[in-house]
Amino acid sequence: MEARVSLVTLGVENLSRALEFYRDGLGWPVSSVGDENVAFFRTGGVVLALYRRDLLAGDVGVPAEGTGFSGVTLAHNVAEREGVDLALNEAVAAGAALVKAAEDVFWGGRIGYFADPDGHLWEVAWNPDFPFAPDGTLVLPE
Secondary structure, three states, X not given: OOOOOOEEEEEEOOHHHHHHHHHHHOOOOEOOOOOOOEEEEEOOOXXXXXXXXXXXXXXXXXXXXXXXXXXXXXXXXOOOOHHHHHHHXXXXXXXXXXXXXXXXXXXXXXXXXXXOOOOOEEEEEEOOOOOEOOOOOEOOOO
């Protein structure tokens, strides 16, 4: 299998609320191909989909009820150290819950975490060893 992540889907309880957070609060560009059950965002290489949690669980064939840590976080990397604090503040202003304030970490970067209105955990990170390519994608060392 080719190493590629093309689309990440988040199950959301209330699509209108989630749209308000990502589209209106964070200013992310939404595609016109969604409907009353799903929305798609262009995010620089990987598509983010918001899909009604009950319908997503039905697609997978698992119960929609789930609590606690799912073992998954999403990450939003920034180009400069100061960008971590700015992005966290923007997310909180848009309705996110601050989970972990920005802090410098042992590997030389800076990170913080927020939870979107459905509780999905997002890391905001600056990693001096992961620069951005001209197209905005993250460059990993060989």
